[in-house]
Amino acid sequence: MAEHPDSIVCQIDTVEGKKGGKCILTLCFVTLKFQFGILRKHNDSRSVTQAFQYLYSIMDHNLFHLLFDVILTDNGTEFSNPTAIESLDDNGIHPHVFYCKPNRSDQKGSCENDHSNFRRIVPKGTNMDSYTQELIDLIFSHVNSFSRTSLNGHTPYESFRFLYGQDILDLWHIRYIKPNDVILKPFLVNQFFKNEGECHDDVH
Structure with missing residues (x-):
C-alpha cells in the first residue's frame, strides 16, 4: 500500500448462520463504508472462488480490477485458495489477495464493524437456510x-x-432506501418473508 497508495482496499469476510448451513461472503470497501454480500450454500473455498467468478463475469473487467485490486481477508479455510481469485484474468492484471496476521481480525476492522449493522437485522445464530440473494x-x-x-x-x-x-449498484442489486424507511431490525426479514408469502398466495 505504501508503493500503491491509490489502490482500493476491499476487505472480505464470512457471515455465518447455522453451522453447516448457508452463509454470506461480505465485501467491504474501506474508505466508503460500503458493504454488500453474496449468499453461499457452503462455507468453503470453492464457493468463495465462484462468488468472484460471478462478479468478474457480470462486471466491466476494468471496473472489476479497479474495485478488487487489493483484497484483505483472514486465514479462514474458505479463503485458502487465493490463486483462484488472483488468476481470474489471463491478461496479466489480477487482484492481489493479502491476509491479516493470525488472530488479528482487527486488521480488517471496517468489515467487522459493518457486520454490526447487518447483525442488527440478522442476529448471530440465525438459521439462514431459507434466505435468498434477493x-x-x-x-x-x-x-x-x-x-x-x-x-x-x-x-x-x-x-x-x-x-x-x-x-454498478444496479448490477449488484443494491438500491437506495429513503432515510425514514431504513430498517435495521429483524422486522425487515420478517416483512420480506410475509410479502413473499402473500405473493405466493396471489399466484395460486
Whole structure:
C-alpha cells in the first residue's frame, strides 16, 4: 500500500448462520463504508472462488480490477485458495489477495464493524437456510442507506454512487432506501418473508 497508495482496499469476510448451513461472503470497501454480500450454500473455498467468478463475469473487467485490486481477508479455510481469485484474468492484471496476521481480525476492522449493522437485522445464530440473494440484497440496501458520521452525514450508497456510478449498484442489486424507511431490525426479514408469502398466495 505504501508503493500503491491509490489502490482500493476491499476487505472480505464470512457471515455465518447455522453451522453447516448457508452463509454470506461480505465485501467491504474501506474508505466508503460500503458493504454488500453474496449468499453461499457452503462455507468453503470453492464457493468463495465462484462468488468472484460471478462478479468478474457480470462486471466491466476494468471496473472489476479497479474495485478488487487489493483484497484483505483472514486465514479462514474458505479463503485458502487465493490463486483462484488472483488468476481470474489471463491478461496479466489480477487482484492481489493479502491476509491479516493470525488472530488479528482487527486488521480488517471496517468489515467487522459493518457486520454490526447487518447483525442488527440478522442476529448471530440465525438459521439462514431459507434466505435468498434477493433478501441479502435488501438487507445490504438498508445497511448502505444508513448515514454515517465518518462520511459527513452521507450514506455509503451515496458515496459509492458518486465515485463509481449507478450502473454498478444496479448490477449488484443494491438500491437506495429513503432515510425514514431504513430498517435495521429483524422486522425487515420478517416483512420480506410475509410479502413473499402473500405473493405466493396471489399466484395460486
